[in-house]
Amino acid sequence: KQEVTQIPAALSVPEGENLVLNCSFTDSAIYNLQWFRQDPGKGLTSLLLIQSSQREQTSGRLNASLDKSSGRSTLYIAASQPGDSATYLCAVGYTGGFKTIFGAGTRLFVKA
């Protein structure tokens, strides 16, 4: 069964800290992996997409890595800010059809 797990479920940090969010998946035959941000009651905002052939992607203070062999991806957020407070979701796209499976998310709270 294809499953996506995110750890931790929730995280509270003081402003300025660097932090790492984790995503693991059971089936390594992935097409791509995408990280999203979701604010309460809102839609999803795409942050980074990593193709199955890539190891990492960077955008501003965000860096996402992918290790297919171990079934893991991490999202690194540098110098966290209160505006980063949101739920972060990873979504694994699989080959064969358009199956996309989301993790349950990590709820991040950055304290000013």
Added chain:
Amino acid sequence: DTEVTQTPKHLVMGMTNKKSLKCEQHMGHRAMYWYKQKAKKPPELMFVYSYEKLSINESVPSRFSPECPNSSLLNLHLHALQPEDSALYLCASSQGRLAGRGTDTQYFGPGTRLTVL
């Protein structure tokens, strides 16, 4: 422009009503998706249209029926829903996998908050 629009923003309906949710994108994308998201849960894929071909999640009940009038529009028709169908319904679009290898970023709309009484 990376915008996906959804209407209405909120919808309240009874179990005997028939209603439709609408989604539109003008990015030239060839794949469009419907997701259902319950409170504090991740989105679950319901339907995908890619190059006008429908793929479905077979666990989705028949009271939900998608329609893709053209490559820019995606509707979700609702009929005889149950209270447990109350959720945030999210639409997304992407270039489509024929466009490249693994570069298929999905862009999401703001969602329709559906309440079934």
